[in-house]
Structures are given as structure tokens and as C-alpha cells.
Amino acid sequence: MKYTEKISKKLNELLIKNYDAEKGYLNAANSIESPRLKLFFEKCATERSEFAKELRTEILRFGEEPQASGSFKGIVHRNWMTLKSLFSSNDEEVILEEAMKGEKASLEEYNEILKDETLPSSTESLLIKQKNALKEAINTERVHEELVS
Template sequence: MDTVRTEKYLNDLLEKTYDAQRGYAYAAEVINHVQLKRWLAQQGARRTEFAAVLFREIKGMNNTPELDGSFTGDTHRGWMNIKAALSLHKDEAVPEECLTGEKYAIQEYHKVLEHNKEMPPSIISILEAQKDEMQLTVNEISSLADFAHDHHL
């Protein structure tokens, strides 16, 4: 097990989880559709829980967890587009932007899980569970995107 690499992988995911949490929270704050607002807030809360688990695991390895989202060029692209969509008052664009963000996050989890030989089984289980939940979210978002499109939100 390579604890230095594991800590780096977890911190990278933690940064992206903070980005996702902020993206969902921002969207929930400014969107007009009540049901979508509630769903976005719930997703933001789930990402806060994901972050807390990752934070705790990094601390448990006697390392220093990231305290904020990413500021680099590879910042979670999908979440940055939410602000643009909402600034144009296009509630119907939000599910599509969330879908892009979630798919990006799943790809990041896949990349980290490719290094599973370097990580303890407990970490792998946590990451698999979070990735699986994000995949369920993608399925929900797809339904929301269809609903938003059909009802011209």
C-alpha cells in the first residue's frame, strides 16, 4: 500500500467533491423550480457527506486533507458552467450541466480506482460506494433533464 499516493488520490477527489457540493448549492440557491431546487439541495448535502468521509479517511492516515475545492486549470468543468447557465435564467439547462459534472466526477473516481492495488480495501469500498451513488444520480439527472425539457422549465 502506498499511503502517499492514496492520500494524493483522496485529496484530489476531495477537492472535486467540494467543487460539486458548491455547484449543487449554488444551483439550488438561484434556480426557480421548487422541486428541482429541493433535489439540488439534497445532492449538495450528499456531496458534503462524501467530503466528510474522504476528509476523515485522509485524517485517519495522519495526513492533511484539502480544505477547499480546486483552483487549478483542471477545476471541475461541469460545475463552472452551472453559473453561466443560471446567469442566463435557463433553469432547463441546469440538469444538463449537473449531468456533465457528475459524469466528470465518475471519470475521476474511475481513474483513482485504477490504482486500487495501492490502496487499502476499506478505501476502495468507500470510493466504489460513492461512485455507484453518483451513477444513480446520473440516472436521476437524465430523468430530470427530460422533465425539464418537456416542461420548458
């Protein structure tokens, strides 16, 4: 496997995670009543959409083909979030918990890819910027979780 294919494969994994996160946040925004949380989830969805655009551009820069949509696992997770919220007494708390799980999984994936010491500096900078935004979202979600519980 060529070096560009190897990096693009890793970036495509992140791309899929961001597609899934965007859809998950939009689903969450449509599932709750709180205007503050709705706005927060919409902001996160927009941010993940932007991450996906940046990753697609980076993959194309390597002359490789970006993935076109999310994963089956992401669909299952969103459906589980919806089902769980239907049977929960506090929908917003459950949805926030699920969003936190997804963000932590994404953060781990970014950390794993950033261990590759052969990443071009432009790719590394992009991934660090996105990783830092994820950390910020996790911290914000923790604050919202405290307010909901």
C-alpha cells in the first residue's frame, strides 16, 4: 500500500466518524426541547460538517478518493440513541451521555492517527486543530450535562 493510500485510509476513517457525528448531532437537536441544547447540538453538527469538508480536501490532496457517507455502526448508534431517549425519563441527559461517548471515541481515533510520526505537517496541523475542537466540545457537553442532571 502506498504511503498516500495509507494516510488517506486513516483520514477516511475520521471522515466517516465526522459524517456520523454530524448526523447524530442533528438527530439529537431534533429530539430535545431545550433551546440551549438544541443550539449547542446544531453548532456541533455544523462543526463536524466543516471537519468533514476539511478532511475530504486533505484526502483529495493526496490524490485519493474520500468516502461519500457515514458508517453502518453510526446508523446503529443514532438509532440506539433515539430508542434510548424514547424510554428514558430524562431524554436530554441520555442524549448528552450518548453524545459524550461518541466524542470520546472520536478523540481516541484522532489521538491514534496523530501517533503516526510520518504525517505531513499540514495534515498533522489539521488533525490537531480538529482534536482540540473535540476536546472543547467534550468539556462543553460536560457543563451541559451538569445543568441537565
